[in-house]
Amino acid sequence: MSRVFEPFPATHAARSFARTWWGKAWVGAVEDVSLDSKQLRRGRAYARRGHVGAILVEPGRVVATVRDASLEEFRAAVSVEQLTDAQWDRFGDEVAAKSGHLLALLDGEMPAELVESAAAADVPLLPTFGDLEPECDCDAWEIPCVHAAALAYQVSWLLDTDPFVLMLLRGRGEDALVGRLRTRVAEPTDDDWRGDDAAEAYAREPAPLPRWEFAPAYQRGEDVPPGPGIDPDAMxxxxxxxxARAADLLASPG
Structure with a gap:
Protein backbone atom coordinates (compact mmCIF):
# COMPACT_ATOMS: atom_id res chain seq x y z
CA MET A 1 0.00 0.00 0.00
CA SER A 2 2.03 2.92 -1.31
CA ARG A 3 2.02 5.63 -3.95
CA VAL A 4 4.87 7.06 -6.01
CA PHE A 5 4.74 10.63 -7.30
CA GLU A 6 6.86 11.87 -10.18
CA PRO A 7 9.52 14.48 -9.35
CA PHE A 8 8.41 18.10 -9.39
CA PRO A 9 10.15 20.03 -12.17
CA ALA A 10 12.46 22.89 -11.34
CA THR A 11 10.86 26.32 -11.29
CA HIS A 12 12.61 29.67 -11.46
CA ALA A 13 9.62 31.46 -9.98
CA ALA A 14 9.34 31.89 -6.22
CA ARG A 15 6.69 29.21 -5.94
CA SER A 16 5.02 29.32 -2.55
CA PHE A 17 4.52 26.29 -0.37
CA ALA A 18 1.21 25.13 1.05
CA ARG A 19 -1.62 27.20 -0.37
CA THR A 20 -4.24 25.20 1.56
CA TRP A 21 -4.77 25.45 5.29
CA TRP A 22 -3.96 21.77 5.84
CA GLY A 23 -0.80 22.07 3.74
CA LYS A 24 0.23 25.04 5.87
CA ALA A 25 -0.35 22.95 8.99
CA TRP A 26 2.10 20.39 7.59
CA VAL A 27 4.71 23.07 6.85
CA GLY A 28 4.18 24.50 10.31
CA ALA A 29 4.89 21.11 11.88
CA VAL A 30 8.13 20.89 9.86
CA GLU A 31 9.34 24.37 10.73
CA ASP A 32 8.36 24.24 14.40
CA VAL A 33 11.00 21.60 15.18
CA SER A 34 13.81 23.34 13.30
CA LEU A 35 16.55 25.13 15.21
CA ASP A 36 18.29 26.38 12.08
CA SER A 37 16.35 28.61 9.70
CA LYS A 38 19.26 28.41 7.24
CA GLN A 39 18.54 24.72 6.62
CA LEU A 40 14.91 25.56 5.97
CA ARG A 41 15.80 28.28 3.46
CA ARG A 42 18.17 25.93 1.64
CA GLY A 43 15.53 23.21 1.74
CA ARG A 44 12.98 25.53 0.11
CA ALA A 45 15.52 26.39 -2.58
CA TYR A 46 16.25 22.70 -3.23
CA ALA A 47 12.53 21.99 -3.48
CA ARG A 48 11.96 24.78 -6.01
CA ARG A 49 15.00 23.82 -8.07
CA GLY A 50 13.83 20.24 -8.50
CA HIS A 51 16.49 18.56 -6.37
CA VAL A 52 13.97 16.04 -5.01
CA GLY A 53 13.46 12.80 -6.92
CA ALA A 54 10.33 10.65 -7.12
CA ILE A 55 8.45 10.70 -3.83
CA LEU A 56 7.34 7.44 -2.24
CA VAL A 57 4.41 7.78 0.16
CA GLU A 58 3.59 4.80 2.35
CA PRO A 59 1.96 4.25 5.72
CA GLY A 60 4.01 6.06 8.33
CA ARG A 61 6.53 7.84 6.15
CA VAL A 62 7.47 9.60 2.93
CA VAL A 63 10.82 8.90 1.22
CA ALA A 64 12.80 10.41 -1.65
CA THR A 65 16.32 10.83 -2.96
CA VAL A 66 17.51 14.43 -2.73
CA ARG A 67 20.50 15.93 -4.55
CA ASP A 68 22.60 18.62 -2.94
CA ALA A 69 24.37 21.48 -4.71
CA SER A 70 27.23 19.18 -5.76
CA LEU A 71 24.71 16.67 -7.21
CA GLU A 72 25.51 14.13 -4.50
CA GLU A 73 22.40 12.12 -3.64
CA PHE A 74 21.04 11.37 -0.18
CA ARG A 75 18.06 9.35 0.95
CA ALA A 76 15.73 11.50 3.05
CA ALA A 77 12.53 10.57 4.85
CA VAL A 78 9.88 12.12 7.06
CA SER A 79 7.98 9.81 9.41
CA VAL A 80 4.68 10.27 11.23
CA GLU A 81 2.79 7.98 13.59
CA GLN A 82 0.04 5.87 12.05
CA LEU A 83 -3.50 5.87 13.43
CA THR A 84 -4.85 2.77 15.14
CA ASP A 85 -7.84 0.77 13.90
CA ALA A 86 -9.91 2.22 16.73
CA GLN A 87 -8.96 5.74 15.68
CA TRP A 88 -9.90 5.01 12.08
CA ASP A 89 -13.28 3.74 13.29
CA ARG A 90 -13.83 7.00 15.14
CA PHE A 91 -12.76 8.93 12.07
CA GLY A 92 -15.39 7.03 10.08
CA ASP A 93 -17.99 8.07 12.64
CA GLU A 94 -17.02 11.73 12.19
CA VAL A 95 -17.21 11.47 8.39
CA ALA A 96 -20.61 9.74 8.58
CA ALA A 97 -21.92 12.46 10.88
CA LYS A 98 -22.14 14.82 7.90
CA SER A 99 -22.62 13.65 4.32
CA GLY A 100 -20.71 16.60 2.93
CA HIS A 101 -17.46 15.47 4.58
CA LEU A 102 -16.92 12.52 2.25
CA LEU A 103 -17.89 14.56 -0.80
CA ALA A 104 -15.38 17.23 0.21
CA LEU A 105 -12.58 14.69 0.58
CA LEU A 106 -13.37 13.20 -2.82
CA ASP A 107 -13.26 16.72 -4.24
CA GLY A 108 -9.76 17.27 -2.86
CA GLU A 109 -10.80 19.30 0.17
CA MET A 110 -10.08 18.81 3.85
CA PRO A 111 -13.02 20.23 5.85
CA ALA A 112 -11.78 22.10 8.91
CA GLU A 113 -14.88 20.97 10.80
CA LEU A 114 -13.99 17.33 10.12
CA VAL A 115 -10.40 17.77 11.29
CA GLU A 116 -11.55 19.54 14.46
CA SER A 117 -14.20 16.97 15.33
CA ALA A 118 -11.74 14.14 14.61
CA ALA A 119 -9.14 15.75 16.87
CA ALA A 120 -11.77 16.04 19.61
CA ALA A 121 -12.31 12.27 19.22
CA ASP A 122 -8.55 11.69 19.67
CA VAL A 123 -7.92 11.21 15.94
CA PRO A 124 -5.06 13.58 15.03
CA LEU A 125 -5.06 13.82 11.25
CA LEU A 126 -2.74 16.80 10.88
CA PRO A 127 0.71 16.71 12.47
CA THR A 128 1.62 19.29 15.08
CA PHE A 129 4.78 20.16 16.97
CA GLY A 130 6.97 17.09 17.44
CA ASP A 131 4.80 14.74 15.34
CA LEU A 132 7.14 14.63 12.32
CA GLU A 133 10.49 12.83 12.43
CA PRO A 134 12.89 13.88 9.63
CA GLU A 135 15.65 11.42 8.70
CA CYS A 136 18.53 11.46 6.24
CA ASP A 137 21.68 9.44 5.56
CA CYS A 138 23.80 12.59 5.27
CA ASP A 139 26.10 13.50 8.14
CA ALA A 140 24.36 16.78 9.03
CA TRP A 141 23.25 17.18 12.64
CA GLU A 142 20.45 19.68 11.96
CA ILE A 143 16.83 18.56 12.29
CA PRO A 144 15.60 18.69 9.65
CA CYS A 145 18.64 18.73 7.41
CA VAL A 146 18.43 20.50 4.08
CA HIS A 147 17.53 17.26 2.26
CA ALA A 148 14.69 16.27 4.59
CA ALA A 149 13.45 19.87 4.57
CA ALA A 150 13.35 19.91 0.76
CA LEU A 151 11.33 16.69 0.78
CA ALA A 152 8.94 17.95 3.44
CA TYR A 153 8.28 21.17 1.53
CA GLN A 154 7.45 19.26 -1.64
CA VAL A 155 5.08 17.03 0.33
CA SER A 156 3.08 20.18 1.10
CA TRP A 157 2.48 20.50 -2.65
CA LEU A 158 1.15 16.94 -2.72
CA LEU A 159 -1.14 17.62 0.22
CA ASP A 160 -2.49 20.77 -1.42
CA THR A 161 -3.95 18.76 -4.29
CA ASP A 162 -4.71 15.45 -2.59
CA PRO A 163 -5.63 15.15 1.11
CA PHE A 164 -5.58 11.36 0.76
CA VAL A 165 -1.78 11.61 0.79
CA LEU A 166 -2.12 12.51 4.45
CA MET A 167 -4.53 9.61 5.01
CA LEU A 168 -1.98 7.22 3.49
CA LEU A 169 0.75 8.61 5.72
CA ARG A 170 -1.55 8.00 8.67
CA GLY A 171 -2.03 4.38 7.59
CA ARG A 172 -4.95 4.02 5.16
CA GLY A 173 -4.89 3.95 1.36
CA GLU A 174 -7.48 5.90 -0.60
CA ASP A 175 -9.41 2.98 -2.14
CA ALA A 176 -9.81 1.04 1.10
CA LEU A 177 -10.59 4.16 3.08
CA VAL A 178 -13.16 5.53 0.64
CA GLY A 179 -14.85 2.13 0.37
CA ARG A 180 -15.16 1.92 4.13
CA LEU A 181 -16.32 5.52 4.45
CA ARG A 182 -19.01 5.03 1.81
CA THR A 183 -20.30 2.07 3.79
CA ARG A 184 -20.30 4.04 7.03
CA VAL A 185 -22.13 6.97 5.45
CA ALA A 186 -24.80 4.61 4.03
CA GLU A 187 -25.30 2.69 7.28
CA PRO A 188 -28.45 3.66 9.23
CA THR A 189 -27.79 4.90 12.71
CA ASP A 190 -29.51 3.62 15.85
CA ASP A 191 -31.76 6.67 15.73
CA ASP A 192 -32.81 5.78 12.17
CA TRP A 193 -33.96 2.32 13.30
CA ARG A 194 -35.52 3.51 16.53
CA GLY A 195 -37.99 5.95 15.01
CA ASP A 196 -40.00 8.23 17.29
CA ASP A 197 -40.39 7.43 20.96
CA ALA A 198 -44.09 7.27 21.93
CA ALA A 199 -43.63 9.43 25.02
CA GLU A 200 -41.77 12.05 22.99
CA ALA A 201 -44.41 11.99 20.26
CA TYR A 202 -47.31 12.54 22.69
CA ALA A 203 -45.38 15.25 24.52
CA ARG A 204 -45.02 17.37 21.41
CA GLU A 205 -47.16 20.44 20.95
CA PRO A 206 -49.83 19.61 18.35
CA ALA A 207 -49.39 21.44 15.11
CA PRO A 208 -52.17 23.88 14.17
CA LEU A 209 -54.85 22.50 11.90
CA PRO A 210 -54.90 23.89 8.39
CA ARG A 211 -57.48 26.58 7.75
CA TRP A 212 -60.51 25.43 5.76
CA GLU A 213 -60.90 28.15 3.22
CA PHE A 214 -64.43 27.03 2.26
CA ALA A 215 -65.93 26.90 5.76
CA PRO A 216 -69.12 28.95 6.22
CA ALA A 217 -68.37 32.32 7.79
CA TYR A 218 -70.45 31.97 10.99
CA GLN A 219 -69.55 33.99 14.06
CA ARG A 220 -69.12 32.46 17.51
CA GLY A 221 -72.53 32.21 19.29
CA GLU A 222 -74.51 32.64 16.10
CA ASP A 223 -77.28 30.10 15.39
CA VAL A 224 -76.25 27.71 12.68
CA PRO A 225 -79.08 26.83 10.27
CA PRO A 226 -80.04 23.16 10.10
CA GLY A 227 -78.75 21.09 7.28
CA PRO A 228 -80.94 20.23 4.30
CA GLY A 229 -83.70 17.67 5.09
CA ILE A 230 -84.40 14.39 3.30
CA ASP A 231 -86.85 14.47 0.40
CA PRO A 232 -89.82 12.28 1.52
CA ASP A 233 -90.78 11.32 -2.05
CA ALA A 234 -87.23 10.21 -2.83
CA MET A 235 -87.11 8.19 0.38
CA ALA A 244 -89.27 -5.09 -4.54
CA ARG A 245 -85.67 -6.23 -4.87
CA ALA A 246 -85.92 -8.21 -1.64
CA ALA A 247 -89.14 -9.89 -2.76
CA ASP A 248 -87.54 -10.93 -6.05
CA LEU A 249 -84.60 -12.47 -4.20
CA LEU A 250 -86.90 -14.43 -1.89
CA ALA A 251 -89.00 -15.72 -4.78
CA SER A 252 -85.99 -16.88 -6.76
CA PRO A 253 -85.30 -20.64 -6.52
CA GLY A 254 -82.26 -21.56 -4.26
Missing part, protein backbone atom coordinates in the same frame (compact mmCIF):
# COMPACT_ATOMS: atom_id res chain seq x y z
CA UNK A 236 -90.40 6.42 -0.46
CA UNK A 237 -89.08 5.48 -3.90
CA UNK A 238 -85.89 4.07 -2.37
CA UNK A 239 -87.84 2.00 0.16
CA UNK A 240 -90.21 0.67 -2.49
CA UNK A 241 -87.32 -0.25 -4.77
CA UNK A 242 -85.50 -2.05 -1.95
CA UNK A 243 -88.66 -3.97 -0.97
Missing amino acids: RRLVASAA
Whole structure:
Protein backbone atom coordinates (compact mmCIF):
# COMPACT_ATOMS: atom_id res chain seq x y z
CA MET A 1 0.00 0.00 0.00
CA SER A 2 2.03 2.92 -1.31
CA ARG A 3 2.02 5.63 -3.95
CA VAL A 4 4.87 7.06 -6.01
CA PHE A 5 4.74 10.63 -7.30
CA GLU A 6 6.86 11.87 -10.18
CA PRO A 7 9.52 14.48 -9.35
CA PHE A 8 8.41 18.10 -9.39
CA PRO A 9 10.15 20.03 -12.17
CA ALA A 10 12.46 22.89 -11.34
CA THR A 11 10.86 26.32 -11.29
CA HIS A 12 12.61 29.67 -11.46
CA ALA A 13 9.62 31.46 -9.98
CA ALA A 14 9.34 31.89 -6.22
CA ARG A 15 6.69 29.21 -5.94
CA SER A 16 5.02 29.32 -2.55
CA PHE A 17 4.52 26.29 -0.37
CA ALA A 18 1.21 25.13 1.05
CA ARG A 19 -1.62 27.20 -0.37
CA THR A 20 -4.24 25.20 1.56
CA TRP A 21 -4.77 25.45 5.29
CA TRP A 22 -3.96 21.77 5.84
CA GLY A 23 -0.80 22.07 3.74
CA LYS A 24 0.23 25.04 5.87
CA ALA A 25 -0.35 22.95 8.99
CA TRP A 26 2.10 20.39 7.59
CA VAL A 27 4.71 23.07 6.85
CA GLY A 28 4.18 24.50 10.31
CA ALA A 29 4.89 21.11 11.88
CA VAL A 30 8.13 20.89 9.86
CA GLU A 31 9.34 24.37 10.73
CA ASP A 32 8.36 24.24 14.40
CA VAL A 33 11.00 21.60 15.18
CA SER A 34 13.81 23.34 13.30
CA LEU A 35 16.55 25.13 15.21
CA ASP A 36 18.29 26.38 12.08
CA SER A 37 16.35 28.61 9.70
CA LYS A 38 19.26 28.41 7.24
CA GLN A 39 18.54 24.72 6.62
CA LEU A 40 14.91 25.56 5.97
CA ARG A 41 15.80 28.28 3.46
CA ARG A 42 18.17 25.93 1.64
CA GLY A 43 15.53 23.21 1.74
CA ARG A 44 12.98 25.53 0.11
CA ALA A 45 15.52 26.39 -2.58
CA TYR A 46 16.25 22.70 -3.23
CA ALA A 47 12.53 21.99 -3.48
CA ARG A 48 11.96 24.78 -6.01
CA ARG A 49 15.00 23.82 -8.07
CA GLY A 50 13.83 20.24 -8.50
CA HIS A 51 16.49 18.56 -6.37
CA VAL A 52 13.97 16.04 -5.01
CA GLY A 53 13.46 12.80 -6.92
CA ALA A 54 10.33 10.65 -7.12
CA ILE A 55 8.45 10.70 -3.83
CA LEU A 56 7.34 7.44 -2.24
CA VAL A 57 4.41 7.78 0.16
CA GLU A 58 3.59 4.80 2.35
CA PRO A 59 1.96 4.25 5.72
CA GLY A 60 4.01 6.06 8.33
CA ARG A 61 6.53 7.84 6.15
CA VAL A 62 7.47 9.60 2.93
CA VAL A 63 10.82 8.90 1.22
CA ALA A 64 12.80 10.41 -1.65
CA THR A 65 16.32 10.83 -2.96
CA VAL A 66 17.51 14.43 -2.73
CA ARG A 67 20.50 15.93 -4.55
CA ASP A 68 22.60 18.62 -2.94
CA ALA A 69 24.37 21.48 -4.71
CA SER A 70 27.23 19.18 -5.76
CA LEU A 71 24.71 16.67 -7.21
CA GLU A 72 25.51 14.13 -4.50
CA GLU A 73 22.40 12.12 -3.64
CA PHE A 74 21.04 11.37 -0.18
CA ARG A 75 18.06 9.35 0.95
CA ALA A 76 15.73 11.50 3.05
CA ALA A 77 12.53 10.57 4.85
CA VAL A 78 9.88 12.12 7.06
CA SER A 79 7.98 9.81 9.41
CA VAL A 80 4.68 10.27 11.23
CA GLU A 81 2.79 7.98 13.59
CA GLN A 82 0.04 5.87 12.05
CA LEU A 83 -3.50 5.87 13.43
CA THR A 84 -4.85 2.77 15.14
CA ASP A 85 -7.84 0.77 13.90
CA ALA A 86 -9.91 2.22 16.73
CA GLN A 87 -8.96 5.74 15.68
CA TRP A 88 -9.90 5.01 12.08
CA ASP A 89 -13.28 3.74 13.29
CA ARG A 90 -13.83 7.00 15.14
CA PHE A 91 -12.76 8.93 12.07
CA GLY A 92 -15.39 7.03 10.08
CA ASP A 93 -17.99 8.07 12.64
CA GLU A 94 -17.02 11.73 12.19
CA VAL A 95 -17.21 11.47 8.39
CA ALA A 96 -20.61 9.74 8.58
CA ALA A 97 -21.92 12.46 10.88
CA LYS A 98 -22.14 14.82 7.90
CA SER A 99 -22.62 13.65 4.32
CA GLY A 100 -20.71 16.60 2.93
CA HIS A 101 -17.46 15.47 4.58
CA LEU A 102 -16.92 12.52 2.25
CA LEU A 103 -17.89 14.56 -0.80
CA ALA A 104 -15.38 17.23 0.21
CA LEU A 105 -12.58 14.69 0.58
CA LEU A 106 -13.37 13.20 -2.82
CA ASP A 107 -13.26 16.72 -4.24
CA GLY A 108 -9.76 17.27 -2.86
CA GLU A 109 -10.80 19.30 0.17
CA MET A 110 -10.08 18.81 3.85
CA PRO A 111 -13.02 20.23 5.85
CA ALA A 112 -11.78 22.10 8.91
CA GLU A 113 -14.88 20.97 10.80
CA LEU A 114 -13.99 17.33 10.12
CA VAL A 115 -10.40 17.77 11.29
CA GLU A 116 -11.55 19.54 14.46
CA SER A 117 -14.20 16.97 15.33
CA ALA A 118 -11.74 14.14 14.61
CA ALA A 119 -9.14 15.75 16.87
CA ALA A 120 -11.77 16.04 19.61
CA ALA A 121 -12.31 12.27 19.22
CA ASP A 122 -8.55 11.69 19.67
CA VAL A 123 -7.92 11.21 15.94
CA PRO A 124 -5.06 13.58 15.03
CA LEU A 125 -5.06 13.82 11.25
CA LEU A 126 -2.74 16.80 10.88
CA PRO A 127 0.71 16.71 12.47
CA THR A 128 1.62 19.29 15.08
CA PHE A 129 4.78 20.16 16.97
CA GLY A 130 6.97 17.09 17.44
CA ASP A 131 4.80 14.74 15.34
CA LEU A 132 7.14 14.63 12.32
CA GLU A 133 10.49 12.83 12.43
CA PRO A 134 12.89 13.88 9.63
CA GLU A 135 15.65 11.42 8.70
CA CYS A 136 18.53 11.46 6.24
CA ASP A 137 21.68 9.44 5.56
CA CYS A 138 23.80 12.59 5.27
CA ASP A 139 26.10 13.50 8.14
CA ALA A 140 24.36 16.78 9.03
CA TRP A 141 23.25 17.18 12.64
CA GLU A 142 20.45 19.68 11.96
CA ILE A 143 16.83 18.56 12.29
CA PRO A 144 15.60 18.69 9.65
CA CYS A 145 18.64 18.73 7.41
CA VAL A 146 18.43 20.50 4.08
CA HIS A 147 17.53 17.26 2.26
CA ALA A 148 14.69 16.27 4.59
CA ALA A 149 13.45 19.87 4.57
CA ALA A 150 13.35 19.91 0.76
CA LEU A 151 11.33 16.69 0.78
CA ALA A 152 8.94 17.95 3.44
CA TYR A 153 8.28 21.17 1.53
CA GLN A 154 7.45 19.26 -1.64
CA VAL A 155 5.08 17.03 0.33
CA SER A 156 3.08 20.18 1.10
CA TRP A 157 2.48 20.50 -2.65
CA LEU A 158 1.15 16.94 -2.72
CA LEU A 159 -1.14 17.62 0.22
CA ASP A 160 -2.49 20.77 -1.42
CA THR A 161 -3.95 18.76 -4.29
CA ASP A 162 -4.71 15.45 -2.59
CA PRO A 163 -5.63 15.15 1.11
CA PHE A 164 -5.58 11.36 0.76
CA VAL A 165 -1.78 11.61 0.79
CA LEU A 166 -2.12 12.51 4.45
CA MET A 167 -4.53 9.61 5.01
CA LEU A 168 -1.98 7.22 3.49
CA LEU A 169 0.75 8.61 5.72
CA ARG A 170 -1.55 8.00 8.67
CA GLY A 171 -2.03 4.38 7.59
CA ARG A 172 -4.95 4.02 5.16
CA GLY A 173 -4.89 3.95 1.36
CA GLU A 174 -7.48 5.90 -0.60
CA ASP A 175 -9.41 2.98 -2.14
CA ALA A 176 -9.81 1.04 1.10
CA LEU A 177 -10.59 4.16 3.08
CA VAL A 178 -13.16 5.53 0.64
CA GLY A 179 -14.85 2.13 0.37
CA ARG A 180 -15.16 1.92 4.13
CA LEU A 181 -16.32 5.52 4.45
CA ARG A 182 -19.01 5.03 1.81
CA THR A 183 -20.30 2.07 3.79
CA ARG A 184 -20.30 4.04 7.03
CA VAL A 185 -22.13 6.97 5.45
CA ALA A 186 -24.80 4.61 4.03
CA GLU A 187 -25.30 2.69 7.28
CA PRO A 188 -28.45 3.66 9.23
CA THR A 189 -27.79 4.90 12.71
CA ASP A 190 -29.51 3.62 15.85
CA ASP A 191 -31.76 6.67 15.73
CA ASP A 192 -32.81 5.78 12.17
CA TRP A 193 -33.96 2.32 13.30
CA ARG A 194 -35.52 3.51 16.53
CA GLY A 195 -37.99 5.95 15.01
CA ASP A 196 -40.00 8.23 17.29
CA ASP A 197 -40.39 7.43 20.96
CA ALA A 198 -44.09 7.27 21.93
CA ALA A 199 -43.63 9.43 25.02
CA GLU A 200 -41.77 12.05 22.99
CA ALA A 201 -44.41 11.99 20.26
CA TYR A 202 -47.31 12.54 22.69
CA ALA A 203 -45.38 15.25 24.52
CA ARG A 204 -45.02 17.37 21.41
CA GLU A 205 -47.16 20.44 20.95
CA PRO A 206 -49.83 19.61 18.35
CA ALA A 207 -49.39 21.44 15.11
CA PRO A 208 -52.17 23.88 14.17
CA LEU A 209 -54.85 22.50 11.90
CA PRO A 210 -54.90 23.89 8.39
CA ARG A 211 -57.48 26.58 7.75
CA TRP A 212 -60.51 25.43 5.76
CA GLU A 213 -60.90 28.15 3.22
CA PHE A 214 -64.43 27.03 2.26
CA ALA A 215 -65.93 26.90 5.76
CA PRO A 216 -69.12 28.95 6.22
CA ALA A 217 -68.37 32.32 7.79
CA TYR A 218 -70.45 31.97 10.99
CA GLN A 219 -69.55 33.99 14.06
CA ARG A 220 -69.12 32.46 17.51
CA GLY A 221 -72.53 32.21 19.29
CA GLU A 222 -74.51 32.64 16.10
CA ASP A 223 -77.28 30.10 15.39
CA VAL A 224 -76.25 27.71 12.68
CA PRO A 225 -79.08 26.83 10.27
CA PRO A 226 -80.04 23.16 10.10
CA GLY A 227 -78.75 21.09 7.28
CA PRO A 228 -80.94 20.23 4.30
CA GLY A 229 -83.70 17.67 5.09
CA ILE A 230 -84.40 14.39 3.30
CA ASP A 231 -86.85 14.47 0.40
CA PRO A 232 -89.82 12.28 1.52
CA ASP A 233 -90.78 11.32 -2.05
CA ALA A 234 -87.23 10.21 -2.83
CA MET A 235 -87.11 8.19 0.38
CA ARG A 236 -90.40 6.42 -0.46
CA ARG A 237 -89.08 5.48 -3.90
CA LEU A 238 -85.89 4.07 -2.37
CA VAL A 239 -87.84 2.00 0.16
CA ALA A 240 -90.21 0.67 -2.49
CA SER A 241 -87.32 -0.25 -4.77
CA ALA A 242 -85.50 -2.05 -1.95
CA ALA A 243 -88.66 -3.97 -0.97
CA ALA A 244 -89.27 -5.09 -4.54
CA ARG A 245 -85.67 -6.23 -4.87
CA ALA A 246 -85.92 -8.21 -1.64
CA ALA A 247 -89.14 -9.89 -2.76
CA ASP A 248 -87.54 -10.93 -6.05
CA LEU A 249 -84.60 -12.47 -4.20
CA LEU A 250 -86.90 -14.43 -1.89
CA ALA A 251 -89.00 -15.72 -4.78
CA SER A 252 -85.99 -16.88 -6.76
CA PRO A 253 -85.30 -20.64 -6.52
CA GLY A 254 -82.26 -21.56 -4.26
